[in-house]
Amino acid sequence: xLSSQKNGLLRALIANSTVISLNSRTLLVCVTAxxxxxxxxxxxxxxxxxxxxxxRIDQLLIAKAQAIDHKDHSGHNHAMAMTxxxxxxxxxxxxxxxxxxxxxxxxxxxxxxSKIQRFKCENGVRLHALQAMLPLEDAAxxxxxxxxxxxxxxSLLNMQVEDILGLTALVLVISTLCSRWISQSITQPLGEIxxxxxxxxxxxxxxxxxxxxxxxxxQLAFTFNHMAKSLQERDKVIRRTAYKDQLxxxxxxxxxTLALRERTQSAxxxxxxxxWGIDNLDNIxxxxxxxxxxxxxxxxxxxxxxxxxxxxxIARLEGNIFCMLLPRELLESMxxxxxLKRMLHGSLRVQNYQLDIQSHAGLAHYPEHGQxxxxxxxxxxIARQLAKKTRxxxxxxxxxxxQRSANRLELIAQLRKAITDNEFCLFFQPKLNLxxxxxxxxxxxxxxxxxxxxxxxxxxxxxxxxxxxxxxDITRLVLKQTYAIITLCANQNIRLSVNLxxxxxxxxxxxxxxQTLHKQQPDASRHIVLEITESAAMRDxxxxxxxxxQLAAMHFQIAVDDFGxxxxxxxxxxxxxxxxxxxxxxxxxxxxLDTDGQIILESTIEMGHIMGLLVTTEGVETQxxxxxxxxxxxxxxxxxWLSKPMPFDEFKLKHLVGNHDxxxxxx
Numbered sequence: 279x280l281s282s283q284k285n286g287l288l289r290a291l292i293a294n295s296t297v298i299s300l301n302s303r304t305l306l307v308c309v310t311a312x313x314x315x316x317x318x319x320x321x322x323x324x325x326x327x328x329x330x331x332x333x334r335i336d337q338l339l340i341a342k343a344q345a346i347d348h349k350d351h352s353g354h355n356h357a358m359a360m361t362x363x364x365x366x367x368x369x370x371x372x373x374x375x376x377x378x379x380x381x382x383x384x385x386x387x388x389x390x391x392s393k394i395q396r397f398k399c400e401n402g403v404r405l406h407a408l409q410a411m412l413p414l415e416d417a418a419x420x421x422x423x424x425x426x427x428x429x430x431x432x433s434l435l436n437m438q439v440e441d442i443l444g445l446t447a448l449v450l451v452i453s454t455l456c457s458r459w460i461s462q463s464i465t466q467p468l469g470e471i472x473x474x475x476x477x478x479x480x481x482x483x484x485x486x487x488x489x490x491x492x493x494x495x496x497q498l499a500f501t502f503n504h505m506a507k508s509l510q511e512r513d514k515v516i517r518r519t520a521y522k523d524q525l526x527x528x529x530x531x532x533x534x535t536l537a538l539r540e541r542t543q544s545a546x547x548x549x550x551x552x553x554w555g556i557d558n559l560d561n562i563x564x565x566x567x568x569x570x571x572x573x574x575x576x577x578x579x580x581x582x583x584x585x586x587x588x589x590x591x592i593a594r595l596e597g598n599i600f601c602m603l604l605p606r607e608l609l610e611s612m613x614x615x616x617x618l619k620r621m622l623h624g625s626l627r628v629q630n631y632q633l634d635i636q637s638h639a640g641l642a643h644y645p646e647h648g649q650x651x652x653x654x655x656x657x658x659x660i661a662r663q664l665a666k667k668t669r670x671x672x673x674x675x676x677x678x679x680x681q682r683s684a685n686r687l688e689l690i691a692q693l694r695k696a697i698t699d700n701e702f703c704l705f706f707q708p709k710l711n712l713x714x715x716x717x718x719x720x721x722x723x724x725x726x727x728x729x730x731x732x733x734x735x736x737x738x739x740x741x742x743x744x745x746x747x748x749x750x751d752i753t754r755l756v757l758k759q760t761y762a763i764i765t766l767c768a769n770q771n772i773r774l775s776v777n778l779x780x781x782x783x784x785x786x787x788x789x790x791x792x793q794t795l796h797k798q799q800p801d802a803s804r805h806i807v808l809e810i811t812e813s814a815a816m817r818d819x820x821x822x823x824x825x826x827x828q829l830a831a832m833h834f835q836i837a838v839d840d841f842g843x844x845x846x847x848x849x850x851x852x853x854x855x856x857x858x859x860x861x862x863x864x865x866x867x868x869x870x871l872d873t874d875g876q877i878i879l880e881s882t883i884e885m886g887h888i889m890g891l892l893v894t895t896e897g898v899e900t901q902x903x904x905x906x907x908x909x910x911x912x913x914x915x916x917x918x919w920l921s922k923p924m925p926f927d928e929f930k931l932k933h934l935v936g937n938h939d940x941x942x943x944x945x
Contacts, residue, residue, distance in 0.1 A: 314449035343410035373423040526579035534593035538651035548606035554639035638665035639672040705923035780814030830855035859886040863897020
């Protein structure tokens, strides 16, 4: 509650009784000031009139004295003709005893130059007396007293100048006090409102503005109080839900951080945190929709809560990520009893769907792996990412994992710089045509020419490039460099094979890029084979089919690479505009020594021919493997037995300057 400051005198008289509007207060002060000003002006004019009337009395007496002396009649004032003038022969003491001299008269003003004396008498009567001299020949006594009386305006406003000045000063004081009263009536509530606004900005709603004697301010205070009460109620609701996940009902990241901080500060036993995620939730979301995905999250939360105890905290951090805080002893018990494994894996029934849940967990221990909540959660997440990648149920954080993550971040930055600085170069691996026993194809392979580490094979960075999306830029670099040399290859009747990633088959901007290259070199596409993996094509078959059809329309040939390693869908493979099938090394290796392997390899080659495709066997490394695939009817052979990948200058020397058959002269 905000306390009101002490009120002034005038405000104190009405603050607790009457509510007066600001307009009424202003009008009251203005009327008071005008009234006081009018009274002051009237008093000044009235006093001036009284002074003039007294002067006329003096002039009348002087005129009468002159008339008696027979000297001058010009001073007679006809306006004063109705004013009686009394006279007495003798001095003034004798005149005071006469009938017409008022009682209780006191001299109020010493004789002026005109020798007129002024007296104040009872009942407000004013008396003016003049001593005159009669002519010697007319009077036995030379002295005569003339006097006249008058009553000034009987108003209280018949004041002296000093009284008028005092009244004016009083008016100024009253006006100043009233103005200050109005000012304080406004500024004090506004100050309280300003203070309350600052308190609201700080999140403090436990205050109320006091009632004001000004109607407008009172209404504003009421509105502010109502707003503060509403915000306070809303704040309570927010605080109740601030630490809860609305979907699952579990604690959220904010509460987990708070609990971690409190328990680590007062820890009496070792603690552990477990972070796990539903790794196939995105697939569930894409195939079955958000509703099913949300219900999966809710069921996973309930499943985890069933093992929750009083000293265990389970929270949903974000999306499909959960975290559990528990004593180390309890975690070890869960690991021994396989409770954690049952929580991470299993199947759930949601809306008539039986769904397998794939989860992997990362573990971090306090205090070994960190002293603060942020460090513990970050390191547990590092362990989770590795468990997900290596498909292990759970992994405990180790220091080397953090260094691995730091190296990965550094590699991402270096990879981005490599794209900008064009640090990539092309290597070429020839393919032998078993029908003509000549080299008329070669696969374009990428190498990173690192300024420090030298040549880096694709296996060290392609996966990272795909995870970060940089593979799109890398593909475009490879295509540009391929187009730069394709004319020379076409002159020697050699086709080049370029690999496309899964992300390229999901990127329609690739079509625009290829069309730009195609317009510049329309015939180049006939000498380029675009290789895709079956797993990449199956991620989004319909979109991949659309993109491949557009590429085929530009006369690019399409080859399916690493065939036999993924989940082959012959129905989609038949729909794709494929011209070549490249059998993976896993089907070739050891087939010369394994009868079953030979049967599988022969069936795959025969299936490719039935579908009207050229068949290339990859990874041929021995003479016996070469003889086997040739015997089984493969069209092309590729591998270390024939040639390792070579830089462009070597490839050019061997195959692009007229002696491209020297590689197979010994065959």
